[in-house]
Amino acid sequence: MGANKLLNFLRKYMMLIATVIVVIIFYFITGGKTLIPMNIDSLISQNAYVFVLGTGMLLCILTGGNIDLSVGSVVCLAGGVGAIIMDKHLPWQLAVVAMLVMGLLVGIWHGIWIAYVKVPPFIATLVGMLAFRGLANIIMGGYAYGIDNKEFLNIFGGGDSCYVPDFLAKVGPEMVIAGNSLNKTCFIFAILIAAGYAVFTFVKRVRLIQKGYKVDSLVSVIIKTILVVAVVIWFGYKLACYKGIPTGFIWIALILGIFAYITTKTTLGRNLYAVGGNEKATRLSGIDTRKVMFSAYTLMGVLSGFAGILNIARLQGSTPTYGVGYEMDAIAACFIGGASAYGGTGSIGGVIIGAALMGIINQGMSIADTPVNYQKVVKGIVLIVAVLFDVIMQMRRKGAKKKATSVEAAKEGGAKA
Numbered sequence: 001m002g003a004n005k006l007l008n009f010l011r012k013y014m015m016l017i018a019t020v021i022v023v024i025i026f027y028f029i030t031g032g033k034t035l036i037p038m039n040i041d042s043l044i045s046q047n048a049y050v051f052v053l054g055t056g057m058l059l060c061i062l063t064g065g066n067i068d069l070s071v072g073s074v075v076c077l078a079g080g081v082g083a084i085i086m087d088k089h090l091p092w093q094l095a096v097v098a099m100l101v102m103g104l105l106v107g108i109w110h111g112i113w114i115a116y117v118k119v120p121p122f123i124a125t126l127v128g129m130l131a132f133r134g135l136a137n138i139i140m141g142g143y144a145y146g147i148d149n150k151e152f153l154n155i156f157g158g159g160d161s162c163y164v165p166d167f168l169a170k171v172g173p174e175m176v177i178a179g180n181s182l183n184k185t186c187f188i189f190a191i192l193i194a195a196g197y198a199v200f201t202f203v204k205r206v207r208l209i210q211k212g213y214k215v216d217s218l219v220s221v222i223i224k225t226i227l228v229v230a231v232v233i234w235f236g237y238k239l240a241c242y243k244g245i246p247t248g249f250i251w252i253a254l255i256l257g258i259f260a261y262i263t264t265k266t267t268l269g270r271n272l273y274a275v276g277g278n279e280k281a282t283r284l285s286g287i288d289t290r291k292v293m294f295s296a297y298t299l300m301g302v303l304s305g306f307a308g309i310l311n312i313a314r315l316q317g318s319t320p321t322y323g324v325g326y327e328m329d330a331i332a333a334c335f336i337g338g339a340s341a342y343g344g345t346g347s348i349g350g351v352i353i354g355a356a357l358m359g360i361i362n363q364g365m366s367i368a369d370t371p372v373n374y375q376k377v378v379k380g381i382v383l384i385v386a387v388l389f390d391v392i393m394q395m396r397r398k399g400a401k402k403k404a405t406s407v408e409a410a411k412e413g414g415a416k417a
């Protein structure tokens with residue numbers, strides 16, 4: 001029993017533990033530079049696309065370990081369309097709608113081929129990766145397009161003022177830390193989020209107990225809650241020591257929140273897990289698995305279009321080379337975050353951990369002046385270790401299930417005798 005508890009603990013928290021270890025390692029390697037407020041702020045803006053694309057990629061992976069190889073090209077295509085529209089001095093709102101529609105059309109395109117024509121997802125999206133990259137080059141004519149629309153840049157996280165204003169700046173005395181005024185709005189917001197999480201956790205536990213569900217021990221819940229609260233407040237404090245809450249962070253949190261609800265509280269979310277767990281059984285139970293698959297890739301397309309918005313805002317423009325390798329970052333974030341390569345297992349929380357870990361590794365190695373080729377080797381090793389851990393857990397679960405079945409059969413045989 002003790003071994004099973006240990007395995008369950010590792011399965012749930014292995015990547016979180018690994019993230020903490022990586023943070024500590026890079027803290028000492030870089031002399032503490034990775035944890036200064038400016039670099040933490042940069043970590044958010046530089047990896048916004050990973051969080052967004054990882055969210056969509058999770059939907060595809062849940063359906064049976066399927067992936068979308070075209071997302072980097074779609075980010076480039078959608079971003080290029082938006083940059084061209086703004087370059088012609090048309091309203092930025094029109095550009096945003098155009099980028100989202102472009103992503104939607106690509107998602108529908110892939111959904112039809114994969115769900116209804118039954119083209120393997122790997123092949124369909126590989127075609128998309130090549131075709132949409134070429135289309136992006138054709139549309140932009142091989143040229144780069146800059147964006148100088150301040151309103152667009154500030155709203156989507158690419159300008160000097162792309163931060164939530166400090167509404168409490170004049171309340172109480174000014175607090176200066178490391179040469180910057182503490183953003184009180186940001187810090188208070190972090191405290192409220194932490195307090196809300198703590199209250200929600202314990203209220204939910206009480207409700208589950210009242211309904212007769214089995215819950216984790218009170219000690220483990222308290223320890224977990226204290227750790228989460230401490231991290232949230234620390235993170236909010238670090239942002240408050242720089243410029244406050246980046247608008248890009250607001251968009252990331254919104255996307256993650258919406259899809260956390262979709263995957264856990266809606267019929268579509270339950271069906272995604274069901275299809276990944278056993279597609280044949282799901283189909284026989286009356287669920288249209290084609291619609292589920294179509295929905296996953298359509299939503300992936302929309303999120304790719306939105307990632308294009310955040311990408312051109314951060315980079316303040318678009319070129320035909322943007323988005324190269326983005327699909328690999330998104331896939332890695334999902335698998336590192338605990339999504340199963342076989343489908344049916346994964347969560348938005350895991351995507352957050354996986355994307356954060358990838359961002360920390362990228363930034364830490366960059367600050368430490370690690371050559372680019374070595375960075376790729378390290379990321380590859382991290383990914384294979386995460387997948388290997390998933391394979392081992394799958395084998396153990398199958399072995400335990402087989403053993404339980406054998407024991408049950410032996411009991412039935414004894415009872416008949």
